[in-house]
Amino acid sequence: MLELQDAFARKFHYLRLSVTDVCNFRCQYCLPDGYRPDGRKSFLTLDEIRHITRAFAAMGTNKVRITGGEPSMRRDFTDIIEAVASTPGIRKVATTTNGYRMAERVADWRSAGLDAINVSLDSLDPRMFHQITGQNRFHEVMAGIDAAFTAGFEQVKVNTVLMRGLNDGELGEFLAWIKSSPIQLRFIELMQTGEMDELFERHHVRGAAIKEKLLEAGWQQRVRAHNDGPAEVFWHADYVGEIGLIMPYAQDFCASCNRLRVSALGKLHLCLFGEYGVDLRDLLQSPGQQAALQRRLREALADKKATHFLHQGHSGMTPHLASIGG
Incomplete structure (x- = not known):
């Protein structure tokens, strides 16, 4: 098997596959003015x-x-899950959702x-949830989380x-919530994107400061699995x-990067904050183009950089996180 590997010996077992950039929420850090259809x-x-x-599974990817x-705005979302899950070599299928349809469909x-x-x-306070997301759906999302456990998800x-x-003042409330519930609460550091410079300057909280608090309180870090996402996990x-x-x-x-992204328009993105996407769509019309598709994936990886350039204030071509799936 010719695995997906870049010039820095990083292997890519994890694909983040966007199926739409449509969203019905208006989160301040992503789409504050709502989705603008094209x-x-x-x-x-x-x-x-x-x-x-x-194509990805044939090159060693085992998580999508x-x-x-x-x-879940896609009407065929359940069919998409089934198609991905039935692919030989794919051992784990995950999704990220705002939760508004979970209660009825999970x-x-x-x-x-x-x-x-x-x-x-983003908040355990319904009013703050509404302020951040632009939607008054806090109780629906919480009901969806309960429904996920009922459906058999262990975490x-x-x-x-x-x-x-x-x-940022809700850390105590969040910790109390997970004390007796099998939830992995993931605090995501606000990221600077092309349309969010002012918001970033006003609201950015350093993740390292939270890590220090956790370690001081006796939390311990877990060992990272080869197809885990970017989170540092503590128990x-x-x-x-x-x-x-x-x-x-x-x-x-970026040293442990193990994931590649394909946008809902069929472009390969080597980094969330990269400067361009590699079009794959012309090779997606028939199974007979699989060899050419795999060759293009390998060739594109030769251009993957060692790191992003967020520290220099460069967020690449990403206008907002919904544009290529976050």
């Missing part, structure tokens, strides 16, 4: 998704995260082959973007739940 866009079809997944936008997603689920929840990961002056003997920290500004954050 009638010319044509998102990946189910067959194209199958071709992409097979289906992302957006909000992936059991179907589980039956279709979904193994893991991440839910965005639910909850993504929280901490922002100074908004929800505590007194807690059922865990804490994950995603700190893109930490030293050596």
Whole structure:
């Protein structure tokens, strides 16, 4: 097997596959003005998704995260899960969702082959949740998390973007919530993107400061698996739940990079903060193009950089996180 490997000996076992950039939330750190539709866009079809997944799986990828936008906005979302999960070589299928459809549909997603689920929840205060997301759906999302456990998920990961002056004072409430619940609470450091410079300056909270607090309180870091995402995960003997920290500004954050991204328009992105995407769509029309597709993936990896350039204030071509699946 010719694995996906770059010039720095990093292997890529993890694909983040966006299926739409449409989202019905208006989160301050992503789409504060809401989704602005472009009638010319044509998102990946189910067959194209199958071709992409097979090509990556044939080159060693064993985990796929289906992302957006909000992936459950796709009417065929359950079919997408089933198509990815049935691909030989794919051992784990995950998704990231804002949770608004979970209560009614998460059991179907589980039956279709979904193994893991991440839910965005930026506050435990319904009013602050509304302020950050632009949607008054806090109780629906919480009901969706409960429904995920009922459907058989042993753990639910909850993504929280901490922002100074908004929800950064809720750390204690979040910790109390996971003390007796199998939730991995993932604090995501606010990232600077092309349209969010002012928001970043106003609300950025250093993930390293939270890590110091956790270590002082007796939390211990888990060993990272080869196909794990970028989070540093911590556990505590007194807690059922865990804490994950995603700190893109930490030293050596990119050294363990193991994931590639394909946008909903069929472009390969080597980095969330890269300068360009490599078009794959012309090779997604038939299974007979798999060899050419794999060759293009290998050739593109030759240009992957050792690190992003966020520390220099360069966020690449990414206008907002919904554009290529975060």
